[in-house]
Amino acid sequence: MEVKLLSEILKNNPYPGRGIAAGLSEDGTKAILVYFIMGRSANSRNRVFEECSEELKTVPFDPSKVEDPSLIIYSAVKVVGKDTIVTNGVQTDAIEKAIKGGHCMRHALMGCTFEPDKNFTPRISAVLHTEGKFCYEMSILKSADEKGSACNRYFFQYEPVAGRGHFLHTYERDGDPLPSFEGEPRLIKMPNEITSFGEELWNSMEKDNKISLYLRAIDLHSGAYERVLYNKYGK
16 A cells, blocks of 8 residues: 655646645544635636634635635634644534534535535635544545536545645646546545644745645644645735
8 A cells, every 4th residue: 555745746747726634643642634715717816825813714815806715715624622624615614503503514515515616626624633543534626527417425534644634625736627537535644743844845835826824733642733834826
């Protein structure tokens, strides 16, 4: 089973779209999540990540230039109890509501579909469960065909392995239309600390298309976390 470096995957793919990675640090003490956004249009590129307490949001860099906020402005990371949610869109709120109601990510996403854009962009999601024995789950919602006739929903649940994680992104590669991610989340290496990891990832992303990158390392004993945030535009 091949374990890849996330930086190498990014270096070899100029446009993976938006991406989520989750896993366990090499020393087994921290849950690690990664979320990034890329963009080709002026509307997509007019964004930055902004933190508000434990929540991470996408917000306009220049509000006067926003063309359509519906698919680009959302909460990307939220925390509910000992669960950390990370997604590429409005399904963050749906998953939050489901968990607060005693349900799970799958319950929430059965009522969601891919994005209503010309590429039928997949909705990707993950939840990191840090109460008791750490585990994480991921999901991708994809168009069943090139016409957007139906939605296929895929769910993956992982027992953690130290130094390992999984990476899921929206587009398999660049193109027009953009082809959706194929197969299972990629098996990747996870480090012990996120500062140099973040720098490595940021420098591996295609410079014209990258917009923002966020990493969080959650201590599985105390619940405290460290974070690293990169914005191409703004502060």
